[in-house]
Amino acid sequence: MDTPDVLVHTLREALEAELRREINAYHVAPYELYYEMLAYHMGWMGEGAGAKATGKRIRPLILLLCTAASGGDWQKALPAAAAVEFVHNFSLVHDDIEDRSEYRRGRPTIWAKWGIPQGINAGDALFTISHLTIHRLAEFFSPDLVLQAAQILLQTCLQLTQGQFLDISYESRAEISLEEYQVMIEGKTAALFAACAHLGSLIANCDPVRQHHFREFGRALGLAFQIIDDLLGIWGDEATIGKSTSSDLLSGKKTYPVILGLQSNGAFAKRWRKGKIQPEEVLTLAQELEEEGIRAATQAEATRLTQLALAELSAAQPSGPAAEALSSLTRQMSQRVQ
Numbered sequence: 453m454d455t456p457d458v459l460v461h462t463l464r465e466a467l468e469a470e471l472r473r474e475i476n477a478y479h480v481a482p483y484e485l486y487y488e489m490l491a492y493h494m495g496w497m498g499e500g501a502g503a504k505a506t507g508k509r510i511r512p513l514i515l516l517l518c519t520a521a522s523g524g525d526w527q528k529a530l531p532a533a534a535a536v537e538f539v540h541n542f543s544l545v546h547d548d549i550e551d552r553s554e555y556r557r558g559r560p561t562i563w564a565k566w567g568i569p570q571g572i573n574a575g576d577a578l579f580t581i582s583h584l585t586i587h588r589l590a591e592f593f594s595p596d597l598v599l600q601a602a603q604i605l606l607q608t609c610l611q612l613t614q615g616q617f618l619d620i621s622y623e624s625r626a627e628i629s630l631e632e633y634q635v636m637i638e639g640k641t642a643a644l645f646a647a648c649a650h651l652g653s654l655i656a657n658c659d660p661v662r663q664h665h666f667r668e669f670g671r672a673l674g675l676a677f678q679i680i681d682d683l684l685g686i687w688g689d690e691a692t693i694g695k696s697t698s699s700d701l702l703s704g705k706k707t708y709p710v711i712l713g714l715q716s717n718g719a720f721a722k723r724w725r726k727g728k729i730q731p732e733e734v735l736t737l738a739q740e741l742e743e744e745g746i747r748a749a750t751q752a753e754a755t756r757l758t759q760l761a762l763a764e765l766s767a768a769q770p771s772g773p774a775a776e777a778l779s780s781l782t783r784q785m786s787q788r789v790q
Contacts, residue, residue: 456777470530512537515648521770524656531588538582545575608647615639637678645674665768676757682707758786
């Protein structure tokens with residue numbers, strides 16, 4: 453039996469082959485540039501291509517591990533895993549355009565290289581390819597299961613756009629509540645994590661109760677992931693995360709640390725309420741937030757949600773090396789800032 457580390461390595465390699473197989477189908481005349489843009493965004497082509505450019509593929513890995521930990525055949529789940537990764541990347545391409553982010557994972561974004569119109573089209577392509585891909589589950593499963601999986605994916609895409617809608621609309625507001633923030637990240641981030649765990653357990657033919665626990669595991673993990681991302685958006689290492697740590701404050705994003713900072717009514721809140729933050733102020737404001745205990749409080753909330761995720765995972769009754777890998781991955785994700 454494989455160890456957890458060996459299993460994860462095997463899953464990553466199989467997933468990458470599956471993703472490449474789907475995208476390679478579009479490497480035909482006269483669409484060479486079309487293919488190049490997609491392959492570039494996926495991290496396979498261009499300057500800086502490689503492991504850092506592809507990202508960690510966390511979401512599809514969770515799907516495959518949930519399938520394996522539930523006693524299912526993870527190889528038959530590969531079309532679903534590839535589909536959720538394409539959905540994730542479609543959302544990144546459009547998010548970069550909406551946020552005017554010129555860099556992702558240390559490289560220029562699609563729109564920065566080829567322009568906004570082609571960037572929008574590339575994102576649309578990844579969205580469409582994701583839904584074509586998930587229907588390849590029909591090679592292994594009943595029409596009813598394929599329909600359920602496709603419905604989960606579509607509903608998740610709607611939730612992603614709803615979360616992004618709130619994120620963008622909140623930028624024009626001076627302040628939002630923690631409750632409003634929660635609704636936003638439920639859609640923007642947690643929905644896809646929840647869908648991955650749900651799809652994995654569905655494909656493994658888990659009973660509804662276990663599917664619920666797997667889905668709640670993914671949801672809590674996604675919430676923790678977003679809060680850590682918010683922390684990194686202010687205090688992260690730009691060389692490590694591959695994007696600017698000043699953009700969140702400069703754009704007026706209502707992240708978890710910002711909301712806590714406003715609630716504390718300290719020096720940060722006083723400056724924030726005066727109007728748009730300037731680039732030369734970012735470092736000072738980040739320091740003020742840390743001195744007010746906001747960084748520690750943000751990490752504490754991420755840790756709480758991580759523990760909740762682990763509790764739901766335990767209730768889902770996973771087994772074998774995949775269960776160990778899921779537990780380890782969950783803990784690693786909460787320690788990205790340490």
